[in-house]
Amino acid sequence: MKKPHLTPQEINAHIHNTTTDADRERMDQHLRHCSLCRAQLQAEQTLKAGITNAIQRQVETIQPSQSMNFEAIVEKLEPRSPQLSLQHKFSGVSIIAGILLLALSFMRIGDNISSDSLPFLAYACFTLPIYTVSTSRNINTKQIGIILLSILLCLGIALLGLYEIYLIQLVSYRLTYFFSNDHWISAAVSSFSLMLAACGWVIAVIGNLDFQIAHRSDKNAWRLLRATLLVEGVILLLPLII
Amino acid sequence: MQDEILHLIERWKNGDQRAAETLYMTYRDDAFRLSCSFLNEPQSAEEVVQDAFTYALMNIHNYKPEKASFKTWLFTITMSRCKDQLRRKRPPLYSLVEWFERSQKEPIDQAPLPEGALNSKEMQTMLWELVQRLSPKLREALILRYWGEFTYQEISEIAHCPLTTAQSRVRLAYDKLRKQLHPGWLEGFQKELL
Numbered sequence: 001m002k003k004p005h006l007t008p009q010e011i012n013a014h015i016h017n018t019t020t021d022a023d024r025e026r027m028d029q030h031l032r033h034c035s036l037c038r039a040q041l042q043a044e045q046t047l048k049a050g051i052t053n054a055i056q057r058q059v060e061t062i063q064p065s066q067s068m069n070f071e072a073i074v075e076k077l078e079p080r081s082p083q084l085s086l087q088h089k090f091s092g093v094s095i096i097a098g099i100l101l102l103a104l105s106f107m108r109i110g111d112n113i114s115s116d117s118l119p120f121l122a123y124a125c126f127t128l129p130i131y132t133v134s135t136s137r138n139i140n141t142k143q144i145g146i147i148l149l150s151i152l153l154c155l156g157i158a159l160l161g162l163y164e165i166y167l168i169q170l171v172s173y174r175l176t177y178f179f180s181n182d183h184w185i186s187a188a189v190s191s192f193s194l195m196l197a198a199c200g201w202v203i204a205v206i207g208n209l210d211f212q213i214a215h216r217s218d219k220n221a222w223r224l225l226r227a228t229l230l231v232e233g234v235i236l237l238l239p240l241i242i
Numbered sequence: 243m244q245d246e247i248l249h250l251i252e253r254w255k256n257g258d259q260r261a262a263e264t265l266y267m268t269y270r271d272d273a274f275r276l277s278c279s280f281l282n283e284p285q286s287a288e289e290v291v292q293d294a295f296t297y298a299l300m301n302i303h304n305y306k307p308e309k310a311s312f313k314t315w316l317f318t319i320t321m322s323r324c325k326d327q328l329r330r331k332r333p334p335l336y337s338l339v340e341w342f343e344r345s346q347k348e349p350i351d352q353a354p355l356p357e358g359a360l361n362s363k364e365m366q367t368m369l370w371e372l373v374q375r376l377s378p379k380l381r382e383a384l385i386l387r388y389w390g391e392f393t394y395q396e397i398s399e400i401a402h403c404p405l406t407t408a409q410s411r412v413r414l415a416y417d418k419l420r421k422q423l424h425p426g427w428l429e430g431f432q433k434e435l436l
Binding site for chain 1: 263266278279284292296326362384394412413423430
């Protein structure tokens with residue numbers, strides 16, 4: 001019985017050396033007797049060699065500009081990893097601050113709102129060490145628990161924003177009332193600030209999430225988290241002052 | 243060569259900046275070519291490569307020589323950043339008329355042959371345009387294999403995909419290219435190879 005000719009897929013696999021040994025042996029056996037397939041294979045090999053040649057020549061014409069040199073990155077290489085040590089330092093401080101804030105929250109200082117804010121502030125402080133661990137470059141899939149915990153904490157930070165929207169409304173009411181002494185004007189201003197804060201929250205949550213995912217383990221991501229926590233901290237402390 | 247590179251890595255680990263510079267100069271051009279071939283934008287490619295080098299040199303302690311060569315490791319970082327760059331890029335906006343005109347022209351069934359004698363430079367440019375039209379995954383596999391002459395194992399590591407996927411991507415990329423080439427291209431290549 002006459003053996004069937006090699007299919008285009010088989011020839012493609014043959015010229016790219018992606019066949020199994022058994023298939024290769026079978027194909028070679030067929031090629032020994034079939035001039036048609038041999039010619040086809042030869043043509044494909046020539047085409048592949050031509051394409052390879054053209055691609056290689058084209059890529060070799062690509063040259064970097066003069067500005068692309070080692071000096072341009074050397075500055076970034078200088079501090080071998082101070083960012084990480086700074087991050088670890090911050091994490092240590094934030095754990096202590098978190099414990100202190102939690103203790104203070106039990107002592108019920110200030111008005112109710114101020115006291116209620118303290119556990120949230122403590123929570124924000126605890127997110128920092130978890131973030132540090134979960135974004136460390138050496139993390140592996142076995143530490144999935146830490147990654148999940150970090151995701152939960154990030155969600156917690158986002159939800160914390162909702163409580164802060166309420167705080168912003170309250171503080172803006174108090175502040176306006178202090179200057180205007182009018183309940184209705186204060187209510188209007190506080191409602192407006194509520195709307196603004198809600199918009200800001202949506203933008204901050206989406207923007208933060210997108211940036212953190214795109215720049216994981218990057219010092220800019222760490223800077224953004226630091227700024228976020230600072231802003232959250234200030235908002236949480238506002239009822240204590242105003 | 244590999245021993246020299248390992249020696250340079252050790253020196254850099256010990257804080258020798260000249261070793262880092264030598265490593266940079268050894269792979270800069272190739273990393274840029276790979277990045278530029280993939281992104282087709284020299285400016286973005288430059289940023290990507292500088293960023294990849296910074297990351298690689300700062301995290302040199304993460305490099306495991308027993309797993310891959312330094313070149314493969316560096317190119318893995320470079321390609322990963324290239325893909326991030328591609329993801330960040332917004333899709334271009336076209337007017338509806340422009341889109342309609344484009345859709346009338348595309349897909350080009352077969353790349354025409356230059357008039358008269360085959361000019362290798364023209365063939366090269368036309369072929370490169372076809373390569374740029376491939377999907378990023380196929381383009382990546384094809385460039386790594388055809389230009390970089392990486393093994394399928396290395397391609398699978400750089401592209402973060404199984405070995406068989408790397409193989410099939412190269413085959414598919416070739417298949418897509420050859421389908422768009424006029425049969426006369428073979429003659430041109432034959433003349434050129436002689």
